[in-house]
Amino acid sequence: MNTYDTLVEELKRIHALGEVSNLLDWDEQVNLPPQSGDFRARQSAAMSAVVHREATQSRVGDLICELEQSGDLDSGQQLVLAEARKDFDRLTKIPEDFVAHKAEHLSKSYHAWAKARAENDFASYAPFLDENVKLAREEAAFLGRADDPYDYWIDRFDPGMDAATIERIFSGLKVELVPLVREILDSPIKANTHCMRGFPVERQESFLREVTAKLGFNYERGRIDRSLHPFCSGNAFDTRMTTRFFEDNPLDSLFSSIHETGHGLYEQGLPHEHVGTALGQSAGMAVHESQSRLWENQVARSREFWQYWESSYREAFPEQLAGVSSQELYLAVNAVALNPIRVDSDEVTYNLHIVLRFELEKALFDGNLSVMDLPSEWNRLSEEILGLRPGKDSEGVLQDVHWSGAAFGYFPSYCLGNLLAAQLWYALQEQVPEVLSEIAQGNFVPVLEWLREKVHRHGRHRFAQELSRDVTGKELSHECLIRYLKERYLPLYR
Ligand SMILES: [Zn+2]
Known part of the structure; x- marks a missing residue:
């Protein structure tokens, strides 16, 4: 598999995990029993941490860097790469303690x-x-x-x-x-x-x-x-x-x-x-x-x-x-x-x-x-x-x-x-x-x-x-x- 396809596979996996997290939010607003909110908060926090960890792995950053240097991409692929870079920077340049403090x-x-x-x-x-x-x-x-x-x-x-x-x-x-x-x-x-x-x-x-x-x-x-x-x-x-x-x-x-x-x-x-x-x-x-x-x-x-x-x-x-x-x-x-x-x-x-x-x-x-x-x-x-x-x-x-x-x-x-x-x-x-x-x-x-x-x-x-x-x-x-x-x-x- 070439580098671009590998990156796409990673992005789709991270997206699928993120959608599991979103489904918990949907369920919270549609189905959650009234006294189950605290446990849902724990589930959501745990899932968010998993998604964040997956999205900020150095492997993802390495794939992005490699593709930025190769320069051999069509316009659609360039868009995917540019947006992946933007997301990766946002997730990695913001310190973890800031993210935790902000969430709290x-x-x-x-x-x-x-x-x-x-x-x-x-x-x-x-x-x-x-x-x-x-x-x-x-x-x-x-x-x-x-x-x-x-x-x-x-x-x-x-x-x-x-x-x-x-x-x-x-x-x-x-x-x-x-x-x-x-x-x-x-x-x-x-x-x-x-x-x-x-x-x-x-x-x-x-x-x-x-x-x-x-x-x-x-x-x-x-x-x-x-x-x-x-x-x-x-x-x-x-x-x-x-x-x-x-x-x-x-x-x-x-x-x-x-x-x-x-x-x-x-x-x-x-x-x-x-x-x-x-x-x-x-x-x-x-x-x-x-x-x-x-x-x-x-x-x-x-x-x-x-x-x-x-x-x-x-x-x-x-x-x-x-x-x-x-x-x-x-x-x-x-x-x-x-x-x-x-x-x-x-x-x-x-x-x-x-x-x-x-x-x-x-x-x-x-x-x-x-x-x-x-x-x-x-x-x-x-x-x-x-x-x-x-x-x-x-x-x-x-x-x-x-x-x-x-x-x-x-x-x-x-x-x-x-x-x-x-x-x-x-x-x-x-x-x-x-x-x-x-x-x-x-x-x-x-x-x-x-x-x-x-x-x-x-x-x-x-x-x-x-x-x-x-x-x-x-x-x-x-x-x-x-x-x-x-x-x-x-x-x-x-
Ligand atoms: Zn609207």
Whole structure:
């Protein structure tokens, strides 16, 4: 076996071990008995140590060095090598005692955050968050990025992206989105989401299974279960999605399931033969989110989608929908309202939440904002950007889990994903002109095939910005998202 094949075999073995570890996390959120958490923590720690040990063996480093010197690789192999180098450096340049200290601190930080949120007490959590920012800076320094720690973290989630690019894109977005949100909210037309009550969970579940299977999710190599917060994990061979149910809010489980299906379809579309290497891995968080958002929003909130599904939906819930007209249903699907909570926000106002978090993270890492001043700055900016001041910190600065896990630089991916989804949506309609009429007839194959061809099969060959250029012929920007939101929402609310 040649050196490259040996490296690939090692990478696939390490990936398979990592997926065992991920399965423990999935199981923890889906199945774990309430008092088995401590033992699961021990299992997870033990598995993490095994994965880390395997991934940092000198043998892996030697193979990488040998291949870097040989220089006789095609472009796909070069990508696999470059990404293997990046991972290996990250795992070996960060000292073990730092990793252990960070893991222990993050666990305490998570519990401090959960308690602070429940008690609306930011001050008790501030020292933990302060330490998280320090740890994030230190980790960047180990990788030689002491001068631009925030860029290091952004690149971790979206390779090739940096704060300056995001700032440019977001400032253009903000200028157009703020007045658009105002215009929609000032409309006398309001969606009535309260008209949808008493939807039995079992029927909700069978309906969403029918929808997600029709979109193309392969249930022979995947599952959907229930968890507190919906997520999608796993890989092309075994894709695990979750959802949650509310009898009085059936659109929540339906749309979060379609969202996770978008993530799942991406995983299932990655080249199976390359899973475990960069060629069989997703191209960063923004691209992943573009897939979930495109299915959830552009496809599933369209007139055409509901032209097809409305009759089955009414068949599944005849009494519940008896008094709801088609137009009321479609408005409920596309309801817009200001909400202090990001995860409960609609697709129009959602992006302003992300702009807010980006500006705060940037100020934290530039040294222009201290953790103690974060709540007041959050509230001030929230009023300025979103037009809404949270009533309390638990609905403001304390609402999201990300910072408690030192996941800085992650938030922008959500909005970049929305921008990319809108760009892909227009490119899809240009390149497959019949796509909307196919959706209206319940044929989702043209959407999935196009995404498979343009996005999924390329693994990490093209990250968000390059993918945008190659597939849509445009730089990643706010333009298509604004066009899409105007085309979908203004006629509805006028
Ligand atoms: Zn998502």
